[in-house]
Amino acid sequence: MNRAPYEDAEFDKEIYQIFRDFFNLAEKKRRWSLEHDIPWDKCSKNLNPAIADLVESFCAVELFLPDYLSSMLPGLRSSRGAAWFMCNWGYEESKHSLALGDWLLKSGMRTDEQFDDVQRMCVQHEWKPPMDSPLGMACYTTAQELATAISYRRLAAHFTPQDDPCLHRLLELITIDERAHFGFYRKMVALHLRYDRRGTLEQLRRVLNN
Ligand SMILES: [Fe+2]
Numbered sequence: 126m127n128r129a130p131y132e133d134a135e136f137d138k139e140i141y142q143i144f145r146d147f148f149n150l151a152e153k154k155r156r157w158s159l160e161h162d163i164p165w166d167k168c169s170k171n172l173n174p175a176i177a178d179l180v181e182s183f184c185a186v187e188l189f190l191p192d193y194l195s196s197m198l199p200g201l202r203s204s205r206g207a208a209w210f211m212c213n214w215g216y217e218e219s220k221h222s223l224a225l226g227d228w229l230l231k232s233g234m235r236t237d238e239q240f241d242d243v244q245r246m247c248v249q250h251e252w253k254p255p256m257d258s259p260l261g262m263a264c265y266t267t268a269q270e271l272a273t274a275i276s277y278r279r280l281a282a283h284f285t286p287q288d289d290p291c292l293h294r295l296l297e298l299i300t301i302d303e304r305a306h307f308g309f310y311r312k313m314v315a316l317h318l319r320y321d322r323r324g325t326l327e328q329l330r331r332v333l334n335n
């Protein structure tokens with residue numbers, strides 16, 4: 126089957142269902158509050174500065190969120206499931222960048238001025254999507270979300286929960302979100318494979334080889 130999936134009503138209906146399942150599960154099990162679910166009072170001031178450097182670089186990646194949304198949403202706006210997922214995804218990713226930034230400031234690892242510089246640097250250069258189609262981006266984001274989840278989990282493994290209960294909890298919550306994002310995209314890619322196997326395999330090959 127080789128149709129333009131995003132204009133296919135059946136395809137769109139299936140994406141919408143994947144999105145609703147994702148959304149319902151998130152509402153039931155995964156929602157967390159930046160203010161109430163992170164033990165900010167247990168933020169350590171003595172963690173290895175190398176960990177703060179990593180937190181800053183992860184935060185910088187999350188700070189490109191407006192570019193991610195503005196470049197990916199236009200190609201998906203005709204698909205309710207895909208477009209509305211992106212809106213929900215944006216909300217979740219925005220919490221990641223807020224939480225990481227707050228930790229850098231509350232731990233004293235960065236001053237307000239230093240963190241302002243990071244934010245300024247991130248808006249100077251616009252992020253450009255590495256793939257040229259919604260299908261290519263779905264394949265790319267699948268790999269990216271998995272890599273991100275693994276990176277956050279590995280970062281948390283560099284210290285014990287007692288070293289910094291705050292950062293530990295925060296990374297735990299973010300990792301769970303990233304795993305859920307990966308789960309959504311994995312289902313999307315499986316759906317694409319059913320509608321356009323050859324085209325999807327070609328995009329996967331490009332992503333995984335680069
Ligand atoms: Fe994230």
Ligand SMILES: [Fe+2]
Pocket residue numbers: 218270273302303306
């Ligand atoms: Fe994510």
